[in-house]
Amino acid sequence: MYARILVPVDGSESAKQALKVACKLLDREDSTLYLLHVPETLAYTTTLVWGIGAIDAGTTLAEREKVGEQLLAQAVSSAQAEGAKHIEELLTQGDPARAIIEAANANNIDTIVMGSRGLSDLAGVVIGSISHKVGHSAKCPVITVSQ
Numbered sequence: 699m700y701a702r703i704l705v706p707v708d709g710s711e712s713a714k715q716a717l718k719v720a721c722k723l724l725d726r727e728d729s730t731l732y733l734l735h736v737p738e739t740l741a742y743t744t745t746l747v748w749g750i751g752a753i754d755a756g757t758t759l760a761e762r763e764k765v766g767e768q769l770l771a772q773a774v775s776s777a778q779a780e781g782a783k784h785i786e787e788l789l790t791q792g793d794p795a796r797a798i799i800e801a802a803n804a805n806n807i808d809t810i811v812m813g814s815r816g817l818s819d820l821a822g823v824v825i826g827s828i829s830h831k832v833g834h835s836a837k838c839p840v841i842t843v844s845q
Contacts, residue, residue, distance in 0.1 A: 712813025
């Protein structure tokens with residue numbers, strides 16, 4: 699079991715599955731689950747899970763951050779339903795892979811649990827997936843969950 703787990707959430711089904719896996723890996727009494735969202739500029743309209751709704755490609759950063767806060771709130775509810783007791787929410791900006799690694803380092807994370815495919819799948823095919831970058835650069839173990 700792990701004491702400090704970081705789960706990046708972007709509203710994708712893979713992230714939702716990663717959250718479930720992470721909750722199973724927690725030492726229920728003393729563990730802290732860190733939920734991280736990095737608002738990204740998307741090239742297309744997408745629909746997020748957890749009932750948040752569609753995000754238009756032309757939304758402003760402030761709008762994406764507001765949706766990110768809602769997404770984190772829904773992820774917290776899901777994690778609590780899975781038995782997580784200590785949950786920290788992190789909302790940051792920047793390159794997602796770099797933000798994940800920086801959050802892991804700053805919070806002394808034991809392991810990162812993340813989905814293998816996020817909302818930016820098309821870009822991942824061209825420039826390399828976020829999970830791939832994190833897996834190669836993180837100082838802690840990275841568990842990648844597929845749907």
